[in-house]
Amino acid sequence: QVQVVESGGGLVQAGGSLRLSCAASGGFFSRYAMGWFRQAPGQEREFVASTNWSGRLTRYADSVKGRFTISRDDPKNTVYLQMARLKPEDTAVYYCAVDRTPYRATIESITFGSWGQGTQVTVSS
Numbered sequence: 710q711v712q713v714v715e716s717g718g719g720l721v722q723a724g725g726s727l728r729l730s731c732a733a734s735g736g737f738f739s740r741y742a743m744g745w746f747r748q749a750p751g752q753e754r755e756f757v758a759s760t761n762w763s764g765r766l767t768r769y770a771d772s773v774k775g776r777f778t779i780s781r782d783d784p785k786n787t788v789y790l791q792m793a794r795l796k797p798e799d800t801a802v803y804y805c806a807v808d809r810t811p812y813r814a815t816i817e818s819i820t821f822g823s824w825g826q827g828t829q830v831t832v833s834s
Contacts, residue, residue: 710735710736710822710823711733711734711735711736711737711738711741711807711823712733712734712735712736712823713731713732713733713734713805713806713807713823713824713825714731714732714734714805714825714826715729715730715731715803715804715805715825715826715827715828716729716730716731716732716828717729717730717828718802718803718828718829718830718831719829719830719831720831720833721795721830721831721832721833722832722833723795723796723797723832723833723834724794724795725795725832726791726792726793726794726795727792727795727830728789728790728791728792729745729789729790729792729803729805729828729830730787730788730789731743731745731787731788731789731790731805731825732785732786732787733786733787733788733807734786736807737811738783738786739762739783740762740811740812741762741807741808741810741811741813742759742760742761742762742807742808742813742816742819743759743760743779743781743788743805743806743807743808744756744757744758744759744760744805744806744807744808744819744821745757745758745759745779745788745790745803745804745805745806746803746804746806746821747799747801747802747803747804747830748801748802748804748827749798749800749801749802752801754804755770756770757769757770757773757777757790757803758770758773758777758778758779758790759779759816759819760779760780760781760788760816761813761815761816762808762811762812762813764780764781764783766815766816767779767816768816768817772798773792773799776792776793776794776795777790777791777792777793778790778791778793779791788805790803792830795830795832796832797832797833797834798832799830799832800830800831800832801829801830802827802828802829802830803827803828803829803830804824804825804826804827805824805825806821806822806823806824806825807821807822807823807824808820808821808822809821809822
C-alpha cells in the first residue's frame, strides 16, 4: 500500500508562491492517481487538484484553477502542487492522497485511500 508524506508548507505573503511535495513509499506509485486536498479551520476538507496515473490528465477546483499546478515525478515517487498568486483564503492544511484503484481510466470520481498527515500553508494579507 502506498503511503505518503507531505512537505513544503509555510508562511507566505499574499501574492507569493509555494511548492508542496508529496513523497510516496511502499507501493507502485506510478500506477495510481494522486490528489491534493485542503482543510481550513472550521471547514470541511475540500478537493484542490488531482492527476491521473500517467500524469496526462489533471483536474482542479475552480478556486485554484489558473493559479495552482499539479505534477508528478514518477522516478522520484513524488507529486507536487505548485501554488502561485496565493490568497489568504488559501490558508489551510494541505493533504496528499492516493487513489485506491490502480490505472483508473478516468480522473473523475476517484476514491482516495491513503492520506498523509498534512502540511500547513498560511497566507498573510
